[in-house]
Amino acid sequence: MNSGDRENTMPYSPQQTFYIPPAGTAAGPAGQEEMPGDASYIENTGATVENNPNTTHTGAFEVQQAQESTEHEPTAQELEGIDDIRGFIDSLVSYGQEGREGHNDDHTGQVTATSYEGLTDNKANHTNSTAEELSPKEAAEVAADIAIKASKYLDDARLEAMSGDTQ
Amino acid sequence: MSQGNPAFPGLSRLFAKKLPSDRNGLIQKELEATKGMFAGTQGHQYNFFYYGQIHENSHEWILHDWFKEGKEWRVVTTRYLVQPHKIYRTQEGQPYQEVTGDELERFRKAIELYYSKVRSKVYG
Numbered sequence: 206m207n208s209g210d211r212e213n214t215m216p217y218s219p220q221q222t223f224y225i226p227p228a229g230t231a232a233g234p235a236g237q238e239e240m241p242g243d244a245s246y247i248e249n250t251g252a253t254v255e256n257n258p259n260t261t262h263t264g265a266f267e268v269q270q271a272q273e274s275t276e277h278e279p280t281a282q283e284l285e286g287i288d289d290i291r292g293f294i295d296s297l298v299s300y301g302q303e304g305r306e307g308h309n310d311d312h313t314g315q316v317t318a319t320s321y322e323g324l325t326d327n328k329a330n331h332t333n334s335t336a337e338e339l340s341p342k343e344a345a346e347v348a349a350d351i352a353i354k355a356s357k358y359l360d361d362a363r364l365e366a367m368s369g370d371t372q
Numbered sequence: 373m374s375q376g377n378p379a380f381p382g383l384s385r386l387f388a389k390k391l392p393s394d395r396n397g398l399i400q401k402e403l404e405a406t407k408g409m410f411a412g413t414q415g416h417q418y419n420f421f422y423y424g425q426i427h428e429n430s431h432e433w434i435l436h437d438w439f440k441e442g443k444e445w446r447v448v449t450t451r452y453l454v455q456p457h458k459i460y461r462t463q464e465g466q467p468y469q470e471v472t473g474d475e476l477e478r479f480r481k482a483i484e485l486y487y488s489k490v491r492s493k494v495y496g
Contacts, residue, residue: 356425362495
């Protein structure tokens with residue numbers, strides 16, 4: 206796939222979000238009972254990168270730095286929400302470690318150490334056992350590199366599936 | 373994804389997985405493949421998935437945190453924006469913040485696990 210093909214996969218506005226209600230619920234979030242009944246729908250959501258007026262340039266991307274924000278102090282509820290996210294992500298660690306060690310899990314199916322083939326390079330593999338040895342900058346670069354590789358794989362896979370190559 | 377079989381050109385297509393032809397359907401397939409990846413805790417259920425490439429150098433991953441208020445389901449959306457050297461997070465319209473430390477490491481592992489499951493169960 207060339208870069209032109211990938212550009213064609215970019216019409217998805219960050220203003221759109223894909224929602225799937227929790228299993229066992231017919232409706233999903235409040236007020237969505239009238240949405241199409243296939244349990245999924247697209248809904249416009251809030252702020253985007255582009256329309257945020259309080260942005261500072263950081264290379265090719267505009268990001269509002271938290272310390273520069275004077276308009277909003279996080280509320281206790283918002284901080285609790287972030288803690289919830291971190292708590293949730295805590296639960297990933299065990300799954301990730303099991304996967305890396307080649308264990309099976311009844312809930313998640315077979316995940317082997319080789320499942321990550323193609324996703325990590327030598328530097329990333331180095332971090333698997335000694336993440337704390339990396340500087341914060343290096344850790345961010347490794348994580349971003351892995352995430353980008355996975356993202357590009359998924360972009361290509363989805364594009365191929367939509368074009369019928371896998372059917 | 374399909375490599376084809378030189379001896380039997382139509383064979384791989386015959387046994388290939390039937391996938392949705394639309395993006396939302398594919399995301400739903402990916403969510404099914406990763407179901408149970410994140411155990412719900414204290415009334416919360418989570419959906420974590422790759423949303424798509426939203427800029428030339430930006431890829432977005434989304435975490436939906438579903439929970440009940442009374443009889444109604446609510447959702448908090450956290451967006452992870454991946455750029456070449458950094459990852460940022462925003463939640464419910466809050467300013468973007470760089471993801472660091474433990475959260476960065478766990479996010480990386482979540483990506484790896486999502487990738488491995490989707491690759492083997494959906495597109496493999």
